[in-house]
Amino acid sequence: MVAFWAVKSQGWSSLIKPYVWTTMAIGTSVTLGDFICQFLERDKSSLKVEHDRFSSLPWWNYRRSLIMCTSAVLVSTPYSFTLARTVERIFPGKQSIQIAKKMLSNILMAPIGISLxxxxxxxxxxxxxxxxxxxxxxxxxxTLFAGACYWPFVSFLNFRFVPLDFRPLVGSAAGTVWNIYMSSVANKQ
Structure with a gap:
């Protein structure tokens, strides 16, 4: 009973540390994914990169990476953080049915996240x-189809074996691979 009141009395301040970690994890994952994507796209003749004095890498468009990171920090992080906490509160536990409900919730909410x-x-x-x-x-x-093929496996592992506060870190590791794809699609003209 005392532990319950201690958590309740902390309120939003107990979310600051996990939110900061989530922001760092998602921002890093998206930026790294974009950097890798640009590296993989470097030899495409249709790729037009304006070389910048800030980069010694002729293929890297730091402005594109900055846009990706800004979107991640200001848009993706609040959405992902709130969604993860809400789904966990609605479907607590690690039993198969709760995991399935969490995965279904994420799949149903994916169009909003991708649109954002x-x-x-x-x-x-x-x-x-x-x-x-x-x-x-x-x-x-x-993009929704690609995500529906990729994320259920990642979600199962994350919901089943990873504590709530560390899920963003594990998700971000898998997210780096996903963000290579997202960067390619988001920046395609």
Missing amino acids: VFTSITLLKGQSLSDAQEKVSKDMPR
């Missing part, structure tokens, strides 16, 4: 809201 990412990246690039709507309608189905 595509929209924020498009707007941060200086494009219009109609460009963002076009991007979402054009790339959402393919």
